[in-house]
Amino acid sequence: MAAVEMTEPAARTDAGLDYDVIIIGAGISGLYQLLKLRELGLHVKVFETGTGVGGTWYWNRYPGARFDSESWSYGYSFSKELLQEWDWTEHFSPQPETLRYLNYVADKFDLRRDIQFRSRVVAAHFKETTRSWEITLEDGSRHNARFLITAIGPLSTPTMPRIEGVETFKGEAFHTARWPHEPVSFEGKRVAVIGTGATGVQTIQEVAKTVGHLTIFQRTPNWCAPLHNSEIDKETMEGIKKRYDEIFARCKETHACFVHTIDPRRTFDVTPEEREAFFEHLYASPGFGIWQGNFKDILTDRKANAAISDFVARKIRERVKDPAVADKLIPKNHGFGTRRVPLETKYYEVYNQPNVKLVDIKETPIERITPKGIKTSDAEYEFDMIIYATGFDAITGSFHRIDLRGTGGQTLKEAWTGGPKTFVGVQVEGFPNMFMVVGPHTALGNIPRSIEYNVEWVTDLIRHMTERKLTRADPRSEAVEAWTENVRAVGEGSLVNEVDSWMTGVNRNVEGKQVRTLARYSGSAPAYRAWCDAVAAGGYKEIDLS
Numbered sequence: 001m002a003a004v005e006m007t008e009p010a011a012r013t014d015a016g017l018d019y020d021v022i023i024i025g026a027g028i029s030g031l032y033q034l035l036k037l038r039e040l041g042l043h044v045k046v047f048e049t050g051t052g053v054g055g056t057w058y059w060n061r062y063p064g065a066r067f068d069s070e071s072w073s074y075g076y077s078f079s080k081e082l083l084q085e086w087d088w089t090e091h092f093s094p095q096p097e098t099l100r101y102l103n104y105v106a107d108k109f110d111l112r113r114d115i116q117f118r119s120r121v122v123a124a125h126f127k128e129t130t131r132s133w134e135i136t137l138e139d140g141s142r143h144n145a146r147f148l149i150t151a152i153g154p155l156s157t158p159t160m161p162r163i164e165g166v167e168t169f170k171g172e173a174f175h176t177a178r179w180p181h182e183p184v185s186f187e188g189k190r191v192a193v194i195g196t197g198a199t200g201v202q203t204i205q206e207v208a209k210t211v212g213h214l215t216i217f218q219r220t221p222n223w224c225a226p227l228h229n230s231e232i233d234k235e236t237m238e239g240i241k242k243r244y245d246e247i248f249a250r251c252k253e254t255h256a257c258f259v260h261t262i263d264p265r266r267t268f269d270v271t272p273e274e275r276e277a278f279f280e281h282l283y284a285s286p287g288f289g290i291w292q293g294n295f296k297d298i299l300t301d302r303k304a305n306a307a308i309s310d311f312v313a314r315k316i317r318e319r320v321k322d323p324a325v326a327d328k329l330i331p332k333n334h335g336f337g338t339r340r341v342p343l344e345t346k347y348y349e350v351y352n353q354p355n356v357k358l359v360d361i362k363e364t365p366i367e368r369i370t371p372k373g374i375k376t377s378d379a380e381y382e383f384d385m386i387i388y389a390t391g392f393d394a395i396t397g398s399f400h401r402i403d404l405r406g407t408g409g410q411t412l413k414e415a416w417t418g419g420p421k422t423f424v425g426v427q428v429e430g431f432p433n434m435f436m437v438v439g440p441h442t443a444l445g446n447i448p449r450s451i452e453y454n455v456e457w458v459t460d461l462i463r464h465m466t467e468r469k470l471t472r473a474d475p476r477s478e479a480v481e482a483w484t485e486n487v488r489a490v491g492e493g494s495l496v497n498e499v500d501s502w503m504t505g506v507n508r509n510v511e512g513k514q515v516r517t518l519a520r521y522s523g524s525a526p527a528y529r530a531w532c533d534a535v536a537a538g539g540y541k542e543i544d545l546s
């Protein structure tokens with residue numbers, strides 16, 4: 001392994017505390033946060049539930065899992081050496097390669113020595129007298145630190161469907177986010193997939209390649225568009241390495257940190273022919289261009305949204321041979337891009353295979369899972385395997401499975417009744433010294449870009465505090481109000497916020513998540529960073545520091 005790039009001052013810890021900082025999670029956020037805090041000379045410990053690093057890419061080993069972001073725009077940008085050393089082999093990297101990358105990062109920067117694996121944090125309580133956090137692990141052991149950083153990811157608590165009999169099935173059953181570490185064969189098997197979000201789509205198109213018979217249980221179809229993945233040869237990779245500064249500069253300018261940027265024209269500014277040609281171009285181009293690089297009004301103007309929806313519907317009809325099946329695959333209750341667009345590779349063609357069946361469970365609801373398979377209102381299906389691609393208790397779920405308590409013993413669940421309230425998505429009033437990396441109300445998008453910004457902002461705040469011997473940071477009420485109001489205001493007029501999905505805080509399998517909440521910041525990443533930069537430049541007046 002190459003040598004560590006930066007020299008670290010010797011670690012120190014405030015008297016009486018185990019660590020300066022405890023980080024929960026060793027995914028992309030936790031790894032980088034550890035590295036940055038070591039640079040401050042702080043004594044940092046990471047607790048991670050899994051047996052290895054990687055977070056999302058450690059857990060989501062389902063068949064076909066891969067980026068929908070361009071690989072070379074997704075990796076860490078902080079180390080030129082790392083950028084020059086690592087070769088991506090595909091424009092949209094598959095999960096095993098991404099996991100190898102994150103392991104490489106952990107080794108290169110010698111991160112493992114401060115990570116304790118197999119360590120689920122079950123409770124975290126703020127202690128006012130010592131201005132510290134005490135965390136409890138599943139094994140009952142307790143550890144304390146001045147600061148607590150949650151690096152637990154917005155999509156990391158899987159949810160099983162609330163269907164009667166789930167536990168009675170006698171065959172193989174897997175949730176995609178808890179996929180076994182050993183290879184799973186589908187050959188000759190009768191397999192069911194429940195769920196057709198980004199995960200379900202990737203799973204279905206991969207399983208269909210080798211399965212005996214595949215049955216897809218679809219509740220809500222999503223608008224999918226082609227990924228157009230391809231391999232990266234040596235020469236192309238060399239070219240990418242030379243352009244990294246340019247690539248990351250572009251990600252900094254765009255709305256959601258992707259390389260794709262919104263087209264400044266409105267849908268009906270151009271002639272029908274120009275519009276059709278532009279949509280065709282986007283549909284034929286790799287990645288999220290059709291969602292993130294489309295006309296600027298497709299997610300705010302209903303007519304514009306209908307135009308792109310009609311275009312994609314036509315594509316689905318062209319690709320699926322049976323018109324009745326095509327019709328079932330075309331969303332009727334939301335427009336294109338108002339939910340996360342799954343990118344696909346021959347997904348629609350799967351439905352032309354003779355060994356694939358689509359069951360629309362809005363027409364024939366699932367009544368129960370049986371020991372042999374799935375019973376709907378009109379049939380009983382037998383399966384060897386059921387795959388649950390049923391998503392996550394998103395954004396707030398990973399917080400709520402920890403007994404998180406701030407001042408006066410109030411729980412985070414109580415503080416977030418009716419939806420999260422945060423200061424720039426990083427802090428919660430009444431939870432001093434707790435910082436969230438990509439928590440609710442932060443910019444998400446091409447997520448490592450948002451993570452790097454969040455981590456660096458939190459690091460600067462901790463540096464500011466340690467240099468001044470400040471030991472308590474609690475955001476002021478008016479600052480929390482102002483940010484939460486801003487999150488609401490920037491989301492106004494967005495068609496995304498009128499549709500049920502994890503992005504609007506809805507998960508029908510989770511108690512208390514039946515109605516939409518203000519779960520996510522939907523403004524631009526540059527605007528988010530400008531707000532946070534101003535807070536730092538102003539000396540963190542929005543935070544009560546003492």
Ligand code: NAP
Nearest residue numbers: 066067068161162195196197198199219220340389390391
């Ligand atoms: P999801 O988008 O929430 O999809 C869950 C699916 O399960 C939906 O089709 C949902 O139907 C269905 N479902 C849930 N409960 C059900 C029930 N009781 N009965 C029947 N169907 C049920 O979750 P996801 O697909 O795991 O994706 C979550 C997010 O992870 C994505 O939006 C994306 O941000 C991220 N992701 C990224 C990548 C990538 O970068 N390539 C890949 C995968 C995931 P309804 O729609 O009707 O609720």
